[in-house]
Amino acid sequence: AQKITQTQPGMFVQEKEAVTLDCTYDTSDPSYGLFWYKQPSSGEMIFLIYQGSYDQQNATEGRYSLNFQKARKSANLVISASQLGDSAMYFCAMRFSGGYNKLIFGAGTRLAVHP
Amino acid sequence: NAGVMQNPRHLVRRRGQEARLRCSPMKGHSHVYWYRQLPEEGLKFMVYLQKENIIDESGMPKERFSAEFPKEGPSILRIQQVVRGDSAAYFCASSPRADNSPLHFGNGTRLTVT
Numbered sequence: 001a002q003k004i005t006q007t008q009p010g011m012f013v014q015e016k017e018a019v020t021l022d023c024t025y026d027t028s029d030p031s032y033g034l035f036w037y038k039q040p041s042s043g044e045m046i047f048l049i050y051q052g053s054y055d056q057q058n059a060t061e062g063r064y065s066l067n068f069q070k071a072r073k074s075a076n077l078v079i080s081a082s083q084l085g086d087s088a089m090y091f092c093a094m095r096f097s098g099g100y101n102k103l104i105f106g107a108g109t110r111l112a113v114h115p
Numbered sequence: 116n117a118g119v120m121q122n123p124r125h126l127v128r129r130r131g132q133e134a135r136l137r138c139s140p141m142k143g144h145s146h147v148y149w150y151r152q153l154p155e156e157g158l159k160f161m162v163y164l165q166k167e168n169i170i171d172e173s174g175m176p177k178e179r180f181s182a183e184f185p186k187e188g189p190s191i192l193r194i195q196q197v198v199r200g201d202s203a204a205y206f207c208a209s210s211p212r213a214d215n216s217p218l219h220f221g222n223g224t225r226l227t228v229t
Contacts, residue, residue, distance in 0.1 A: 045220035091157050100213035105157030
């Protein structure tokens with residue numbers, strides 16, 4: 001069965017420092033996609049970054065990068081140079097096998113950035 | 116290019132009433148997904164629709180819940196005879212294709228059942 005695990009309920013980071021949010025997954029499907037979303041206190045879901053299982057390089061989007069370790073089945077999100085506006089819930093998600101965007105989400109990690 | 120539009124943003128219903136949640140996908144997107152988020156939890160898949168077709172409703176409760184995506188107009192998630200346990204945030208997402216293209220979510224509808 002497919003499963004996403006985020007083991008850090010909450011994380012703290014000092015402004016301008018980097019932080020890594022952990023995500024591990026379990027699937028027997030050779031083809032899958034991994035996503036990270038940010039949910040600020042206002043509630044919307046903001047897409048951050050995507051990694052395909054066959055992508056050779058780790059995905060990067062501005063200050064966000066995905067540390068994809070396929071053998072370990074981990075897809076950690078790295079946020080560099082944290083900003084106060086990064087304080088939010090962060091969700092890791094995996095695309096189900098089956099050919100469409102049926103995602104399963106982890107429980108989330110709440111990140112607090114301190115000045 | 117407008118994003119995924121959901122309305123209302125907040126909806127309050129008394130037990131036993133009906134709730135109708137609307138979702139207009141991004142322009143050019145013909146694939147719509149509904150997800151539910153209970154407090155302090157991640158999103159859970161409910162249903163996947165293409166125009167006029169329900170493709171996968173495996174996450175929908177068998178009773179009281181229905182979804183449609185007509186040829187014209189927004190997608191509708193309908194909850195009949197709401198109960199307190201239906202209180203949650205309901206998110207709609209759309210994508211242009213049925214593949215790994217990222218899902219773009221709307222701002223959600225927060226349903227409160229009193």
